Amino acid sequence: MAILDPSDYTVLWLAPLEIELQAARLMLDEHHGTEFPEAKNCIFHAGRMCGYNVIIAHVLDRSYGVAWAASVIGEATIFKNIQFSLLVGVAAGLPNPARKPPIDIRLGDVLVARVEGNDAAIIPYGFGKETENDGFQLMGSGHVLEKTKKVVSSIISTLKLKYGNSADFFLPHYNKIRDKDHQLSGIFMDPGQENDILYQINDDGTEHIVQRRRRPTLLAEIPKPPDQNTLDRRRKRSLDEQSLCIRDNRPKNRRSDNCGSNILPINLDSSTPTSLDEGRKRALDWLRIDQIDRRYNTVKKAYRQTCEWLLRTSEYCDWLNPSHLVEHHGVLWIKGNPGVGKSTLMKFAVRNATNNMEKNMKKAIIYFFFYAQGQDPEKSTVGMYQSLLVQIFEQLPHLQSALDSFDLNTRHNEAPQWSVEQLEELFEQVVQGLGTYSLMCFIDALDECSEIEIRDMMSFFEELSNQAISRNIVFQVCFSSRWYPNITISKGLSLDLGLQKGHKQDILNYIDSKLKIGHDKVAKEVRMELEQRSTRSGLFMWVSLVVGILQRHYDHRGEYGLKKRLDDIPEDLHKLFHDILIRYKHGILTRDMHDKEHNEDELLLCMQCVLFARRPLAPQELYLALCPGASESGFDGMDEADARKLVLSSSRGLAEVTMSKETPKVQFIHESVRDFLLKGNGLYEVWPEVEWRFRGNSHERLKQCCLNYTNMSIGILDGSDLLPKAETGEWIDAKLAAKKAKQRLPFLEYAVESVFYHADTAAGDGVSQAEFFQSFSTADWMTLQYLVRGFTGPVRKRRLLYLLAEHNAANLISRHPEKLFCFKVEDEVWGAPVLAALATKSHEAVCAFMKAHLDIQPPTSHLHGLYKAYCQNGDKQNTIGKSSEFPPNGNILLFLLLTGNELVFAVALASGYCKAYTKFSSNAEGTLLHYAARYWYDVAVRELLAQRAHDGIDTVDERGRTPLSWAVSGGPAIMPRETKTFGRDNPVPLSCAAKQRQKVTVQLLLEQRADKEAADNHGATPLTWASRMGHEGIVQLLLARGAEIEATDENGWTPLSVAVLGFQSSSLKTIERLLEKGANVNATDKTGRTPLSLAVTSQHYRSNVPLLLDPRWGANINIADNNGHTPLSWAKARVGGEAIVPLLQSKGASLTAAETTG
The missing domain is CATH 1.25.40.20 (Ankyrin repeat-containing domain)
Structure with missing residues (x-):
């Protein structure tokens, strides 16, 4: 028989008992055989059921329990693409619905279901203990074995919804095999009432036999979870999902196992809800971030005939070659100075890899470009993982099953707050599930993210690469960054961009195609000197700026002074930025010297807007921030050409308008401009008069821009059809009004949404906000907020403190005169300001409220320590x-x-x-x-x-x-x-x-x-x-x-x-x-049983019975209970009792008594 491919199977079905194995095999629609490589102690039966390729695992020596599980799991690692596992068990227990709360079923001697974090999980019963109110608590040595996969949870939910406790659905599956012969124990029929002994489980865990009428009953475990908001925090709420197991209500014995084992995992095809796809779609939507690839889209593509040298370097060729993975673990790190052109090269590499990927090739190519000027997701590893995962799931949809392992039924149906740990776990599952597919990943600008996050990320990717190598998975990742962060990795390739001959030739090609100054003697001298200086620096950014400066000079003045202008340009990139700003500030580049003061102020405000805006501004927003009166005089928008002229003029070429697919934004031409202004003290060198609290004063100025614009907007909109009717407070058409308002007042949305941010940041830097507290109109702000968000209904009245809580304005809260009234309940959705902060996850605001109250507590109060822990x-x-x-x-x-x-x-x-x-x-x-x-x-x-x-x-x-x-x-x-x-x-x-x-x-x-x-x-x-x-x-x-x-x-x-x-x-x-x-x-108890009689049927009978039979205690070994059962008869009746029967007989237990009473 041909050897089967383990990578083709996605479901692992565990069958500890041979009778369970036989029943499971009878349920398969197709049988594929048992020939697998490396299988030594286990038999893996392969088949297909309801569209799934299934592996049924069984150990050859017929053992079960912990040793069996360890053996199976050890050998099952050959199946790399298992999406979830199923286990069928026969349990010794009975639900007691009369108890408050109802007691659930325990899966005998194997596993217990409980919640771990937000996920259903299973743990060994022996590694935990039952706690008050039927909880189950891990002991010191306990650990979680597995968390319930989402697909299994979805199946359970569907079964509960459709069938409840009805046997109508389960009986056809049972009838399908009930009369089938089993080689060891006959058939799978019910063994009969005489072998169907029911033990009632008492509250303390003990048991007694219950007499009952003849009735076959199989129970599906369906305990009801209590209200999530009212559960014990230390038990992480109660069970919200249960393992997919059908449990027989009789003690585990070989005769009754036959009947119980045939009620197997339910038909996956018929019971998997269509909502599973909807759940995956929702998970993808929650992972997806708007404009997360903005940086990639704004990086200019490589100029013609540039960057192609990369494809010929030995480092890149080795990285692409899968046969060399063991040597470098699929890691390539491109490094270079700021402005050298790393991002352009990375974009070229992404486009080249994508364009050259063959059709139907089993491969995914993903990328992420960190963006320090962007919003938080664009410059964090959380955003990176989300973006990469979305790309993988869209390119390789079959891997979306990894999403099923996450519990995405979050509180209040809100998008989850993804953590790095969650996303890394999901990413790891995806990579491990690639199988014969390959994954190529490009990550640019590591230096534009927090070094702590990057170090953790590099450690994760290094471990992931090691795992991929051990599993023969092709996983390649290419990083690019400046020379920092300086992180050592054990294996990988490195490429110094500044030393590459091809890169230097690209610079020369760029100068030759972009610098159009003629070909006479002066032009040749200028070109030669520029080429020499350019190849020394190797910085594409410096070359681009200098070519622009020289070209403008030539266009206005010709060759006159062209060489001197080049000589005046510093080779250092930061010094070049300084030179550009100083020249503009002092009017060197303006013809109208009387506009010098205006130009200088416009330049400063432009720099402040690009540096400190809450998010990158659109060109229209920047224009209105610089010239707020434009809206009052009738602003009809700007075309693309005007927008670019404004940005170029106001920033002297240091900012640009992005070539975004969506709304264009204003950003610095390179992150090195921001570095120069802030880290290199360029701001203070150019504007020494504003050094004092420059950050706080910049935010104060932007706050004032927002206030001026909102005040002006109220005047413009007063009496218009865009505001609600004064007599009813109702909006005519809220959505249409919002659209019209944004068109007429493009800066309004930013001004409304960001005024608290700028005021709070200014306050945190020591700028007084006393006037803001006195003059800010919450009524006007609420009206404008309703307008820009398209809210309907009468505008609510809110106190400023409540609004500050919603917007996490902790610095303003700490300075607000009414901060101690944060617990005052108002007629609001969330009641009190502190609840508003909690509802919006405004953690800093909550801490500010708490600190305000702790400041009036004695220094010795224990609450101070608790407050620090909370923060x-x-x-x-x-x-x-x-x-x-x-x-x-x-x-x-x-x-x-x-x-x-x-x-x-x-x-x-x-x-x-x-x-x-x-x-x-x-x-x-x-x-x-x-x-x-x-x-x-x-x-x-x-x-x-x-x-x-x-x-x-x-x-x-x-x-x-x-x-x-x-x-x-x-x-x-x-x-x-x-x-x-x-x-x-x-x-x-x-x-x-x-x-x-x-x-x-x-x-x-x-x-x-x-x-x-x-x-x-x-x-x-x-x-x-x-x-x-x-x-x-x-x-x-x-x-x-x-x-x-x-x-x-x-x-x-x-x-x-x-x-x-x-x-x-x-x-x-x-x-x-x-x-x-x-x-x-x-x-003796009420049934006549002695401690010895009870010990024979106890969990630890192997140790308890010998101790009780010690002659020191004088135990009577032949005392019969009310039904005539002696300890020996109980021992012969229990599973495994043969281990202590000889001991009892050696101590004088009467065989005649056992036979007579048995």
């Missing part, structure tokens, strides 16, 4: 979004708690401005103290106690619990030292602390004279729970205080009985400790 770590728990709404007559303190803003809550409470809200009480959920304690908000609990804001401290909520009973679940971090401040004693807290294995909390409660014999609703005492959880230290503590060692719960179980049933590995020491303290080893 550093952010508001990761905050669930308020832009689409959130503050409820009418809502309680701001409760709202802050429910949305995860614990530290803001603490500051609000301490401020004294929220006293009216501390009296909250709900019959269902209790008081604020209940909420804080229930969700383990330790800071909130302590602040409520410190402020004595705890009316109703002794009340119980709908679960019958006091705040103290909730608090002890959180451990000593949340427990007050004096528990009496939490209300009167309650029988629950000590048991809760024992159940949570919180020894320090137990000790604190005992010191406060908590009742050590108090039983919960199930009759379990604190010692019962400590024994059940296998915590020897708490058991010793309680026994030392005289706890009753023979206390029984509702099942008649003693602490020893529940200890042998415990799932903790530490239970053995607990059992031994109880036996040493005199626990009755022959005590």
Whole structure:
């Protein structure tokens, strides 16, 4: 048989048991065989099902569990393109819908589903522990195995929606194979009632046999998630997705496995929702950024017959050759001085690679050009990853399945705030999934991004290249930058642009084609000198500027003074910029000397606009910023030629209009101009009189430009049909009005959206904004905002403080006279200013509000330290979004708690401005103290106690619990030292602390004279729970205080009985400790079972049974329960019991008794 290609398969189906393997194979539509290279310990059955190429994995030695999983995963790495995996399991458990909240199903001895971050995940059951309210918490050694893939989650959602618990959909799949012969165990039919034993799972995890009528029932796990806003933050909300598993409601045994194993993963073709494609489209839309490739588009293409030398260099040819990947790991780094022409060369390389790519070639070519003059995404690695991923998904659509692994159901249906970690994980998945496809990536201008981000990016790409090499994936990346950041990489090629002969020849070709000064003796001398100086510098930017200067001189004056003009031009690029600006400032280049002052001011304002504008301005916007009165006299727009003349004249050639596909923007001709003005102190050299707070004063001037324009616009628009009717406040046509306003007043949108930004930045640089606070008209600004955004409805009234919060104007907030009123609830969508800041993710504004209140707190207040931590770590728990709404007559303190803003809550409470809200009480959920304690908000609990804001401290909520009973679940971090401040004693807290294995909390409660014999609703005492959880230290503590060692719960179980049933590995020491303290080893429960009888069927029977049979304890080995079962009969009935049957028999267990009662 031909060897199969592992790269063709995309679904891995895990079948631990042979019966599951047989059932799985019967479900395949096609069988491809089992011949794969490198498969040693596993059998990989290949086939096709519903359009998917599927691999069914099974281990040869018929083992299962952790060892089996490790073996399968190790060998399954030969399948490089697996998109998701499926596992079918038969579980020992039953949902209990009557319990509050309903208990879900555990997947037996294998996995547990839980939420990790925002994703559904699975972890080993033995590496965690159940917590209060049926949560599941990782222990120290625990770790997440896998997160649910989006495609699987989508299938589950569809099944729930269409079929719920109906068997009609599942039975045809079962009937398809129920009568098929299985070589080991007959057929897949139901084994019958006699083999279908149901164990009821009690609240504490123990079990008993339930008598029931004959009925086949298979349950799909569908636990309902509670309200996301009201869940325990430490458990990351409850399960919002479940693993794709169908679970039989019987204990795992080989006879009943046959029937359960045939209910397999559902037909993927029929159940995969069409919304999956919609989800991918939405994810792509969220990744996509408008005009993210603006820098690439504005880089001028290479002049004719230039840059082609690159294709012949040894470095570039080696980089292109896949056979040399092992040597350089697919990395090429082009370096050169500022202005040398790196971006032009990179654009040439991108265009050349794209044009030469053969049709239907299995390859993608992607690029990103960092842009320091652009907006944040254009100069950050987050924007880079988003852009690159969109290009990959558009060129190679089959890789969009990588998006399915991300939970994109974000809060309030808002676009996610992508993190570098998320995007790198997604990018890594894409590269690893390339298979036989290749990826070529060009990244330009690393020096125009933060060095910290670039260092992290380079480390990531280096690791990614290593992975690609190990997987035989062709992944090539070409970087370009200045000589910094200086980052060392282990493998890669480097190309110094300034040393390339082809680059120098390009400069000479450019001079020859662009400098048109004739061919006489003077012209030849000028050309020769220019060529010599140009090849020395190697800077295309310098050559371009000098050619322009000489050409203008020749056009105006001919050869007269041409050579002297060249001699006066400095070779240093920064000095050339200085020379251009100084000449213009002093009127050397203007004929009308009386316009000198005007020209100088226009030049300065132009530089300020290009340097400090919130975003690059359009030519019309720059014109109106320089000449705001133009709109008042009737502005009808500018054509492209006029726009370029304006920019060229105002900037003396140092700025240009981009050749953008969309709206043209004004930018410096090169980033080196910005470097000269700011980093090289060029601004102060040209304008020494403005050195003092130049940045702040520049923003102040731009703020004033915005204010002047908005004030003028109100006058122009007053009485026009573009504003709402005065009598009704309604807009005639909001969208049409917005369009007309932007056409008539092109600078209006920028002025409205940026006035707070410039005012805030100026304030941060020390420029007073007192006049701004006094004179700013919020009514006029709101009207204009409604106009430019096309909002409908009456214009809302808002306080300035609320607007500052929305716009993250932290510097203005810190100087605002009413900043302490940030918790004042107003008739607004988000209520209070601080909530507006939280909703708009204005983190700095939130910190400014908090600091304002902490400034009036004593220096010793613990809130100062919490504030610093909040500012550093952010508001990761905050669930308020832009689409959130503050409820009418809502309680701001409760709202802050429910949305995860614990530290803001603490500051609000301490401020004294929220006293009216501390009296909250709900019959269902209790008081604020209940909420804080229930969700383990330790800071909130302590602040409520410190402020004595705890009316109703002794009340119980709908679960019958006091705040103290909730608090002890959180451990000593949340427990007050004096528990009496939490209300009167309650029988629950000590048991809760024992159940949570919180020894320090137990000790604190005992010191406060908590009742050590108090039983919960199930009759379990604190010692019962400590024994059940296998915590020897708490058991010793309680026994030392005289706890009753023979206390029984509702099942008649003693602490020893529940200890042998415990799932903790530490239970053995607990059992031994109880036996040493005199626990009755022959005590029987209500069903007549002894601890030994229970131990035989426990999880740790291999260790528990030998300990109980130690002669020191005097265990009676032949005590039969109420149904006549002895420990030996229980051992023979359980899976794996054969391991202890000989031990029991050697200790005197009667075989006759087992046969008689069995």
